[in-house]
Amino acid sequence: MFHLALRMLLGDRAKYLMLVGGLTFSALLMTQQNAVFQGLLSWTTSHMRNMRAPIWVVEGRVQQVNETKALRDTDVNRVRSVTGVDFAMPLFQGVLKARATDGSEKLIQMIGLHAGTLFGRPARMLSGNIEQLRVANAVVIDELAAERLGRAPAPGQAPRPLAVGDVFEINDREARVVGLCRTERHFFGYPYVFSTYDQALQFAPRQRKMLSMILASPRPGVPAEVAAAHIEAETGLKAYTVPEFERSTLDWIWKNTGIPASFMTTILLGFIVGVAIAGQTFYSFVLENLRNLGALKAMGASNGLLSAMLLLQAFTVGLVGYGIGLGLTALFGLAVSQGGQPPFLLQPAAVLRTLVAILIICFLAALLGIRKVAKLEPAIVFRG
Amino acid sequence: MPDAIQLSHVSKAFGSGDARTLALKDATFSAALGELHLVVGPSGCGKTTLLSVAAGTLAWDEGDVTVLGTRLNDLPQPKVTAFRRRHIGFIFQQFNLIPTLDLVENVSVPLLLNGRPRREAEERSAALLQRLGLGGRERKRPTQLSGGQQQRVAIARALVHEPPLLIADEPTSALDRETGHQIMEILSTAARSPNRCVVIVTHDPRTYAYADRLTEMEDGRIAGVHQGQVLQNFIASHH
Ligand SMILES: Nc1ncnc2c1ncn2[C@@H]1O[C@H](COP(=O)(O)OP(=O)(O)OP(=O)(O)O)[C@@H](O)[C@H]1O
Ligand SMILES: [Mg+2]
Numbered sequence: 001m002f003h004l005a006l007r008m009l010l011g012d013r014a015k016y017l018m019l020v021g022g023l024t025f026s027a028l029l030m031t032q033q034n035a036v037f038q039g040l041l042s043w044t045t046s047h048m049r050n051m052r053a054p055i056w057v058v059e060g061r062v063q064q065v066n067e068t069k070a071l072r073d074t075d076v077n078r079v080r081s082v083t084g085v086d087f088a089m090p091l092f093q094g095v096l097k098a099r100a101t102d103g104s105e106k107l108i109q110m111i112g113l114h115a116g117t118l119f120g121r122p123a124r125m126l127s128g129n130i131e132q133l134r135v136a137n138a139v140v141i142d143e144l145a146a147e148r149l150g151r152a153p154a155p156g157q158a159p160r161p162l163a164v165g166d167v168f169e170i171n172d173r174e175a176r177v178v179g180l181c182r183t184e185r186h187f188f189g190y191p192y193v194f195s196t197y198d199q200a201l202q203f204a205p206r207q208r209k210m211l212s213m214i215l216a217s218p219r220p221g222v223p224a225e226v227a228a229a230h231i232e233a234e235t236g237l238k239a240y241t242v243p244e245f246e247r248s249t250l251d252w253i254w255k256n257t258g259i260p261a262s263f264m265t266t267i268l269l270g271f272i273v274g275v276a277i278a279g280q281t282f283y284s285f286v287l288e289n290l291r292n293l294g295a296l297k298a299m300g301a302s303n304g305l306l307s308a309m310l311l312l313q314a315f316t317v318g319l320v321g322y323g324i325g326l327g328l329t330a331l332f333g334l335a336v337s338q339g340g341q342p343p344f345l346l347q348p349a350a351v352l353r354t355l356v357a358i359l360i361i362c363f364l365a366a367l368l369g370i371r372k373v374a375k376l377e378p379a380i381v382f383r384g
Numbered sequence: 385m386p387d388a389i390q391l392s393h394v395s396k397a398f399g400s401g402d403a404r405t406l407a408l409k410d411a412t413f414s415a416a417l418g419e420l421h422l423v424v425g426p427s428g429c430g431k432t433t434l435l436s437v438a439a440g441t442l443a444w445d446e447g448d449v450t451v452l453g454t455r456l457n458d459l460p461q462p463k464v465t466a467f468r469r470r471h472i473g474f475i476f477q478q479f480n481l482i483p484t485l486d487l488v489e490n491v492s493v494p495l496l497l498n499g500r501p502r503r504e505a506e507e508r509s510a511a512l513l514q515r516l517g518l519g520g521r522e523r524k525r526p527t528q529l530s531g532g533q534q535q536r537v538a539i540a541r542a543l544v545h546e547p548p549l550l551i552a553d554e555p556t557s558a559l560d561r562e563t564g565h566q567i568m569e570i571l572s573t574a575a576r577s578p579n580r581c582v583v584i585v586t587h588d589p590r591t592y593a594y595a596d597r598l599t600e601m602e603d604g605r606i607a608g609v610h611q612g613q614v615l616q617n618f619i620a621s622h623h
Binding site: 004378 | 435436465469474482485502
């Protein structure tokens, strides 16, 4: 009987397409929004992956990695002397104004690394040499910076990205590119420009306290969380391990921004749209087939069989819609992966969750029909 | 001849309060294997209700119902459903063929419901359609056929699993005179080969001549049961 159930479903072209269309839209909305949301969330902690420090020491009130509250210069040495700490290096980070070679102003994420160790250096150099950072006015920039600060060779032509040896200005000071690196996009969307700590202080406007954070590493054999606990106990500063800082950052985003709520609303909307369209259309499909279902019931089809047929029909449109929706999401992801914007991170768990959501939608839709069919008197087919 | 259907003192009411209608009032009715039994009477007298109770598709209020030796009173609903599936063929006034399925698929439904494999079900269905003069049209949709052809498909569907009891409500009322006669011929043959009980509710005096026995209803009651010479006189008086 199940092949007949499918034939009945496919035989009603209009409703079938409506159902598949609605569920496709719903699945697309849910997975795509989720992927953009997850992508955005991953950006919020990308800075940590770029700097690769096991322990982050910050001012006591700092809850997330994209926030800076300046520390005293002496704090670096206080952290260095904590038991269990192998080394601790100062870090400057700040958003500064740069002048592109075409004269326009762009905001950059300035990073100042400890000159001796260059601890926190980018993982992947594309050209040039990071060691050159110690030369006066030297900077290493990421691809985004190279692109944004570049200039078109002639009007109307595509801008040529900056390369090693090029010069631009940061806060009216000359900066010379000595290397090009690859980074993960920062949450704020600004390109990275690396220099040494002391050089960064030259670029940045003078302030009373300039030390943004301290990057530390535990002694071999000491777990990061133990070292972090020692730092907190002995200095009164806040020390995060990477997982702690990630969790704290995400917590902060959930508590203090409307980002999750707005994405959740859209995702919920996708679910509701799915329920509404699928429920409504499937129910009217059942109503239109009521006489046929009544005839099947009179001929001896049990409620169980008819329910199974309705479930099969509902899950069929669900899986088809889900498949197309997921395919479209993947295409979207492929398209944006070139430009890197908007953020996009399609996680297997999210893909699975959407599948479950779609199946729930279909189950609810089928349930309406099942209730109707269970109450259906087979005798109705004798009435005109 | 053994009784295929035995209703004794059956009552059935619809609705409640002022809207309460007594559709069957103490009705006692029987139909035998090997006979074509007509149920006639004015509109609203309870024919369809009687048929529905006998077919196990409608619950009744009082009385005993025994079909093919099984007392339906004692049977839980799923068992009644299984009973219908195995033993009863249905023909409806509006044909009730499923428009999105082709003829073979429509006819194969009772066999599939009884657990026959799809291949066998389709082969038997196609063979029966052939016998009923619909050869070559097996893969057409019901809506591509005339009313008489559709009713023949419905008959094929009712007979394909060879049920001992065939139940039809106004099978000719949607058809023209000539087609109606063809349908009655088929049903009358079905009653005899093999022994089968065919119960037909009808409004249509032209079909009376096919009856082996005829039950007359009036206002929810059985007004009379005619056969033999009495039946011939009844038929004559209605022409
Ligand atoms: N489901 C129902 N709800 C309420 N009343 C009903 C229902 N079914 C039948 N009735 C009433 O019961 C009575 C008998 O109806 P039934 O359909 O059995 O008559 P019938 O002889 O088949 O009529 P017709 O020749 O018009 O088909 C009628 O008064 C009808 O209105
Ligand atoms: Mg009737």
